[in-house]
Amino acid sequence: MTAAFPHRHAAHCESGTVATLLRTRGLDISEPMVFGIGGGLFFIHLPFAKLGGFPLTAYRIMPRAIIKNLTKRLGIKMHYERFRDPEAGTRRLDELLANNTSVGLQSNIFWLSYFPADMRFQYNGHNMVAYGKQADVYLISDPVTDVTVTCPADDLRRARFARGGPFAPKGLLYYPQDIPSRIELAPAALLATRKVCKEMLDTPIPFFGVRGIRYLAKRLERWPEKLGDKVARANVAHVIRMQEEIGTGGAGFRFLYAAFLQEAASLLERPALTGISQRLTEVGDRWREFAVLGAQLCKNKESGTLVYQRLANLLRQCADGEQKVFTDLRNALR
Amino acid sequence: MRSKDVPQDESILEGHQRACYAVDEDGHYTVVASKGWDVEKVVNGVAVRDLREELEHTRQRVVAGLASPLEFHMQRCQMTPSMLAANADIWGWRVRRHLKPAVFATLGPSLLARYADTLRMTVDELKQIPLRPVDRTS
Numbered sequence: 001m002t003a004a005f006p007h008r009h010a011a012h013c014e015s016g017t018v019a020t021l022l023r024t025r026g027l028d029i030s031e032p033m034v035f036g037i038g039g040g041l042f043f044i045h046l047p048f049a050k051l052g053g054f055p056l057t058a059y060r061i062m063p064r065a066i067i068k069n070l071t072k073r074l075g076i077k078m079h080y081e082r083f084r085d086p087e088a089g090t091r092r093l094d095e096l097l098a099n100n101t102s103v104g105l106q107s108n109i110f111w112l113s114y115f116p117a118d119m120r121f122q123y124n125g126h127n128m129v130a131y132g133k134q135a136d137v138y139l140i141s142d143p144v145t146d147v148t149v150t151c152p153a154d155d156l157r158r159a160r161f162a163r164g165g166p167f168a169p170k171g172l173l174y175y176p177q178d179i180p181s182r183i184e185l186a187p188a189a190l191l192a193t194r195k196v197c198k199e200m201l202d203t204p205i206p207f208f209g210v211r212g213i214r215y216l217a218k219r220l221e222r223w224p225e226k227l228g229d230k231v232a233r234a235n236v237a238h239v240i241r242m243q244e245e246i247g248t249g250g251a252g253f254r255f256l257y258a259a260f261l262q263e264a265a266s267l268l269e270r271p272a273l274t275g276i277s278q279r280l281t282e283v284g285d286r287w288r289e290f291a292v293l294g295a296q297l298c299k300n301k302e303s304g305t306l307v308y309q310r311l312a313n314l315l316r317q318c319a320d321g322e323q324k325v326f327t328d329l330r331n332a333l334r
Numbered sequence: 335m336r337s338k339d340v341p342q343d344e345s346i347l348e349g350h351q352r353a354c355y356a357v358d359e360d361g362h363y364t365v366v367a368s369k370g371w372d373v374e375k376v377v378n379g380v381a382v383r384d385l386r387e388e389l390e391h392t393r394q395r396v397v398a399g400l401a402s403p404l405e406f407h408m409q410r411c412q413m414t415p416s417m418l419a420a421n422a423d424i425w426g427w428r429v430r431r432h433l434k435p436a437v438f439a440t441l442g443p444s445l446l447a448r449y450a451d452t453l454r455m456t457v458d459e460l461k462q463i464p465l466r467p468v469d470r471t472s
Contacts, residue, residue, distance in 0.1 A: 116346055118379075119378070284335060292373055
């Protein structure tokens with residue numbers, strides 16, 4: 001298995017890891033399909049929950065929810081193991097790899113030296129596939145890197161057993177134990193899409209979904225007067241970092257979901273989804289405009305409260321766009 | 335995003351590439367590898383610069399005798415006292431005490447070794463801090 005692992009480049013670590021684990025076991029489904037059936041798209045802005053000192057802003061559901069949703073909806077049995085003792089966790093991983101079992105791992109990013117230096121933050125929700133070990137080096141298929149990488153055993157041990165922050169991985173490893181011989185993607189995709197519409201439109205709490213985007217817009221407008229220019233700027237930078245860096249390549253999750261809708265159009269034989277996919281792509285482009293303007297603010301090319309208003313207005317356009325997209329999507333699936 | 339618009343800027347990826355979903359000329363979604371994006375470099379730069387400024391501030395506090403080198407190295411590893419406590423398996427209140435220079439100076443070899451291992455360094459390195467200011471630009 002170590003000779004040529006069928007690595008595939010992915011936009012998001014969790015959907016990419018699951019797609020790779022399934023593909024190497026004979027179930028070839030695309031990353032967008034995994035993301036879609038896993039119901040990955042969401043929006044969260046929690047002012048009181050801090051991540052690295054900033055309000056938690058996420059453009060997708062909580063870590064590991066994609067895996068849980070997908071396996072439940074497709075009837076796949078995923079085997080999970082966590083460890084109290086790092087030694088035991090390392091032994092178990094080595095044992096599985098010696099048996100040629102590729103394994104999904106949850107990890108921290110800070111200790112992974114194959115990551116670019118400026119991207120190594122204490123974040124515990126990363127996912128990757130380990131597929132072999134040679135001497136003291138693990139062979140890793142990390143979905144967010146373009147090629148397979150190697151990872152020193154010490155890096156990986158620290159990354160798997162990092163403690164203290166949110167989502168501590170506790171050495172979590174997982175692999176599909178049982179994949180049904182007949183997989184029905186269509187009903188799962190239909191159910192998952194309806195669920196995402198519901199979550200985006202109907203969550204009765206202002207921090208989530210489309211309401212969450214509007215809530216962020218309202219708060220962002222007040223940041224300069226409430227926090228002062230420097231902190232306000234850092235907050236904007238953080239919101240965009242969550243969108244770009246953790247979210248990949250510019251509103252990545254919107255485009256990933258649009259790619260899913262395009263695939264779902266033929267899977268579900270609902271051509272209307274193609275048009276809705278295009279409109280979600282346009283919303284993604286609006287998110288990118290927001291990121292560009294935010295970056296100009298951070299570079300001091302723009303300043304003053306007017307910029308914050310323009311940023312907030314762009315967010316409101318994103319919210320309006322997503323509201324329409326998911327309303328139409330729900331209607332198209334009736 | 336159209337595939338021809340996928341950003342290919344010199345960025346923070348150090349030669350890695352990022353997968354972007356973008357629409358090709360026929361309107362189909364494909365994966366396009368991106369070298370990086372200026373926007374990402376800028377917003378990431380804000381975060382990295384803030385971390386380094388705080389680290390330099392702590393370095394000066396160590397020089398002034400207001401903080402222990404442990405605090406500097408903890409912060410270098412982007413940890414809070416509670417994270418350091420969890421990773422080193424030492425009570426939080428003890429860790430917070432050890433951030434005081436006077437208390438740190440009395441630590442025995444086994445505690446020092448535990449901290450050093452947690453922060454991936456030797457005990458000698460743990461007792462020192464860089465003489466030069468932390469570079470704020472990357």
